[in-house]
Amino acid sequence: MITQKGQSIEDKSMEIIDSEIGTHPYSPDEWTIVKRIIHSTADFDFARDNKVVFHKDAIQSAIDALQKGCNIVVDVNGVIGGFNKDNMKKFGNQVICNISDPIVIEEAKKLNKTRAQTSMRLAAKQMNRGIVAIGNAPTALVEVVQMIKEGLTSPALVIGIPVGFVCAVESKDELRASNVPYITNIGRKGGSPCASAIVNALYKILAARKSS
Structure with a gap:
């Protein structure tokens, strides 16, 4: 729960972002998300x-899924750290991160894959009709897109915003070429704070709709 002082700082930050960015091509709901990403990264x-x-x-698609208590599957624990946990409690959303699961570690070694790739495979059923939020590992995003192509899972939304120099750009290109609802970005930038910010912004949009 944010304090009054914390809320005033956040509100001022959002005002600064609006004033500095000026005109932009985003719809109001899209801008809520983009603005929160900027807020989390400056x-x-x-x-x-x-x-x-x-x-x-x-x-x-994401709003509908969150309201129904969908799972939120993430690539690394850092994404979880940025979530507003009150939102998950309110709608009954379970957050799943398998990156440190001993089964994932052993399987990744055996198959010569990254833990991020293997953790996504392990969560195939759990991400079905849920939200996947990838902010750190491009290989996780590539694996999710491949799983969708194979018909192994069908998420309501894939947030693919991994940061990096190897495969980050390519993984986002593959996501945009897929037939799944997505939120991503152009280029190498990204990161766990961005993925967390997108999920938090989706909850804000959901709350605004329910109160209107």
């Missing part, structure tokens, strides 16, 4: 060169 590139890209069904 990086205006997410509205410019490294712009955030939305599948046309992304926000509605």
Whole structure:
């Protein structure tokens, strides 16, 4: 629960972002998400060169899934650290991260894959009709896209915003070419705080709709 002082700082930050960015091409709901990413990173590139890209069904699909208590599958524990846990409690959403599971570690060694890849395979059923939030590992995003192609899972939304120099750009390109609702960005930038910010923003949109 945010304090009054904390809320005033957040509100001021959002005002600064609005004033500095000026005009932008995003819808109100999309801007809620992009603005929260900028707030978490202090990086205006997410509205410019490294712009955030939305599948046309992304926000509605995610809102519907969250309301139904869907799972939220993440690639690393760092994404969980940025979540507003009150939201999950309110709607009964379970957060799943298998990156440190001994089974994942052993299987990754055996198959010569990354733990992130293997952890996604382990969560195939749990991410079905749920939200996948990837902020750190491009190989996790590649694996999820491949699993969708194989018909092993069908998430309501894939948030694919991994950071990095190896495969980060390519993994996002593959996501945009897929037939799943997605939120991603152009380029190498990203990170766990971005993935967390997107999920938190989706809850804000959901709360605004329920109160209207």
